[in-house]
Amino acid sequence: MGPLSVNELISENTNLFLAFIIGIGFGFVLEQSGFSSSRKLAGVFYGYDTVVLKVFFTAAITAMLGLLFFSLFGWIDLSLVYINPTYLTSAIVGGIIMGAGFIIGGYCPGTSFCGASIGKLDALVFIGGLFIGVLIFGLGYNLWDGMYMAKFLGSPKISQTLGLSDGVFAFLLIIIALSMFWVAEWAEKKFPREEY
Amino acid sequence: MKPLKLLALFIVPMGLIIAAVPQNKTKPYKLTADQLLGEANTRTQYIAPEAVADMIIKKDPSFRLIDVRSQDDFEKFSLPGAINIPVSDLLSDKYADILNQDVKMNIFYSNGTITANEAWMVTRQLGYKNNFVLEGGLNYWFDAILDPKKPASTSPDEEFAKYDFRLSAGKALGGGLTVQTNQNQSTESSKPAVQAVPKKKKVSGGC
Numbered sequence: 001m002g003p004l005s006v007n008e009l010i011s012e013n014t015n016l017f018l019a020f021i022i023g024i025g026f027g028f029v030l031e032q033s034g035f036s037s038s039r040k041l042a043g044v045f046y047g048y049d050t051v052v053l054k055v056f057f058t059a060a061i062t063a064m065l066g067l068l069f070f071s072l073f074g075w076i077d078l079s080l081v082y083i084n085p086t087y088l089t090s091a092i093v094g095g096i097i098m099g100a101g102f103i104i105g106g107y108c109p110g111t112s113f114c115g116a117s118i119g120k121l122d123a124l125v126f127i128g129g130l131f132i133g134v135l136i137f138g139l140g141y142n143l144w145d146g147m148y149m150a151k152f153l154g155s156p157k158i159s160q161t162l163g164l165s166d167g168v169f170a171f172l173l174i175i176i177a178l179s180m181f182w183v184a185e186w187a188e189k190k191f192p193r194e195e196y
Numbered sequence: 197m198k199p200l201k202l203l204a205l206f207i208v209p210m211g212l213i214i215a216a217v218p219q220n221k222t223k224p225y226k227l228t229a230d231q232l233l234g235e236a237n238t239r240t241q242y243i244a245p246e247a248v249a250d251m252i253i254k255k256d257p258s259f260r261l262i263d264v265r266s267q268d269d270f271e272k273f274s275l276p277g278a279i280n281i282p283v284s285d286l287l288s289d290k291y292a293d294i295l296n297q298d299v300k301m302n303i304f305y306s307n308g309t310i311t312a313n314e315a316w317m318v319t320r321q322l323g324y325k326n327n328f329v330l331e332g333g334l335n336y337w338f339d340a341i342l343d344p345k346k347p348a349s350t351s352p353d354e355e356f357a358k359y360d361f362r363l364s365a366g367k368a369l370g371g372g373l374t375v376q377t378n379q380n381q382s383t384e385s386s387k388p389a390v391q392a393v394p395k396k397k398k399v400s401g402g403c
Contacts, residue, residue, distance in 0.1 A: 058203065065207070065211070065214060068214045069210075069214065071219075072217055085258055087257075145255055146255075149254070149255055149257050150257075152257040152299075152300075153299065154258075154297075154298060154299030154300065155298070155299075165215075165219055166214075166219060167214040167215040167216070167217060167219065168215045170215065171212060171214065171215035174207055174210075174211040175208075175211070178200070178203070178204050178207075181200050181203075182200065
């Protein structure tokens with residue numbers, strides 16, 4: 001609850017409590033949309049089920065449009081919105097590890113807990129692997145802290161790097177997303193999977 | 197197929213609108229005196245020494261320590277990795293690229309906080325972002341990180357957690373007993389703090 005807790009309108013504990021409520025809501029929606037099935041998630045990579053891609057990209061472009069319109073109306077100051085800083089090397093390496101784990105395990109961290117909460121054994125195994133990974137990273141930190149911190153770029157926006165205005169980039173991204181959805185639906189027809 | 201068309205029907209015009217309108221850039225370049233006073237009062241410019249110690253130990257490249265004391269003082273003692281921009285040279289052209297950028301977090305420090313705050317106020321007034329002040333300056337750094345005091349046994353858990361962090365961070369940054377013996381921040385006692393840095397790295401898992 002960004003502005004409320006930063007400006008100390010609500011206490012740290014209230015903030016955690018609200019996070020708890022929102023987390024339950026998030027988990028509930030994930031589970032109800034079938035995201036607790038590892039087959040649904042891995043389906044993105046095999047082409048037979050691309051709901052995950054569509055859901056997350058729709059969320060991203062909706063939020064993006066919302067923020068840009070809010071900024072247009074003067075309701076929000078985009079320069080104050082926190083942007084996660086970019087460490088290029090670890091972003092790429094982490095992305096590869098995350099993607100590989102996604103295909104092999106069929107879960108991302110959030111959905112694995114979602115799956116575990118309804119008693120799925122593969123989700124529990126996935127969570128076990130997640131903690132092993134955390135331990136290896138933490139205990140071996142000295143081995144890869146150079147790579148972890150390499151290529152720090154600050155918090156650049158893609159629109160700045162390309163020299164476009166935020167609005168033009170947003171429009172391009174919408175076009176890209178819609179084309180991806182179209183390809184995804186084509187793939188679902190092309191590589192159907194019957195048995196689940 | 198129908199939901200996709202519906203989505204496109206709604207979202208493409210929205211995208212066109214947002215691409216066509218100019219970006220909202222009504223923010224003033226310089227702060228008014230009111231705004232500056234407001235920022236100074238809320239103390240948003242301060243970075244706690246624990247946070248700085250954590251970043252030094254983790255070799256976080258996203259920050260830069262800037263020593264705003266004189267060159268003499270800087271050569272006698274400085275924090276690991278710090279660069280020297282004496283406050284008298286603050287507006288010199290050769291430092292403009294360092295002070296006015298949006299990549300790294302600049303953290304000014306001096307013995308106390310007054311000189312560092314001067315540097316922060318000037319750069320803030322110029323509209324530069326990403327400049328901060330080490331809370332308490334070097335004096336507090338020595339007390340808090342290099343020579344932390346054990347909290348009273350009745351203190352809350354957070355105090356003990358803070359103390360434990362400070363103790364291990366202090367050890368990693370070359371503090372502890374060496375500095376404790378004469379901690380009036382004389383240059384001789386501070387020397388080991390700088391040299392000890394390479395052989396540290398015990399507490400890198402602070403997160």
